[in-house]
Amino acid sequence: MTAQLTLVSHLLCPYVQRAAIALLEKDVPFERVVIDLAQKPDWFLEISPLGKVPLLRVPQPNGKDAVLFESNVICEYLEETQPGPRLHPEDPLARAEHRAWMEFGSAILADLWGYETTRDADVFEQKRQALVAKFQRVETALTALPNGPYFAGARFSLVDAVFAPIFRYFDVFDQISDSHIFDKTPKVRAWRRALSERPSVRHAVVPEYPQHLRAFLQKHEAHLLTLAGRA
Structure with a gap:
């Protein structure tokens, strides 16, 4: 064994x-x-x-x-x-493209860090706009790919594993204030919903994740918290 x-x-x-x-x-x-x-x-x-x-x-x-x-x-x-389903495409070019989008997910996380931790309203808005632009790039990519529910169609991939934790942040943030980041990205919204229902995604964190994230925001005195209750 x-x-x-x-x-x-x-x-x-x-x-x-x-x-x-x-x-x-x-x-x-x-x-x-x-x-x-x-x-x-x-x-x-x-x-x-x-x-x-x-x-x-x-x-x-x-x-x-x-x-x-x-x-x-x-x-x-x-x-x-490891055994189990393949999480990368078999085709070398498609595999390289997936790896590139995994890196793009890391770039989103870099902006997301500033978005969630800044106390400054101007910095917050700069990061929000950066996230809007990046998710618009993702929307464009999804438009050219097979129709969902996941990044490359019916098969779950490592790109999905990268983006699921990103979307999880917004499950909490949206309860505080509507960021309008996804207003013009219907394919991204559909992808986000599909990932939220995936058992591996749900079980990747403890049930208390939302409470832990809110405590993190409070510790950083995040500007995001000042938007609570606003339309």
Whole structure:
């Protein structure tokens, strides 16, 4: 029997969610170890070159663990080594295009970080507009691809695993205030709905995720919270 993989995690991290979704999609047993990034344990700092999550601990025959870091690297490793459904296209060009859109998802997360943490109204609006523009790019891409429900049609892929945690943020944000970010992106909205119903996506976080995210916003005194109740 193969030794179990361990995913070192944080409760909110969208990059951790990518790896968790990939593991769940492939039905690979794994242990999840959650750490507090505000108080990183020594053992974590010793094995994490960048001091970030996720990490994937892979047991080796000598009794030690190999440690993988960076979410896309972890997802690619799982794709190459684990059984279960393929999460990348077989065609090399399509596979490269999917990897590029995974990187685009990371660029969205960079803007999303500013959107959710800034206390400044002007910065908030700049980030909102940046997100509008990026999701319009995604809308254009979806228009040229097979008709859903997922990024490339009927088959769930690693691009879906990357974007599902992004959309999850807005499940909470929309309860605070309508951002209007998705007003002109009907295909993105349909994709978002489909991903929210996927079991692997739902189970990639704890049930208390919304409460944890709201606490995070409060800790950062986020401008977003000042919009509560506005039309």
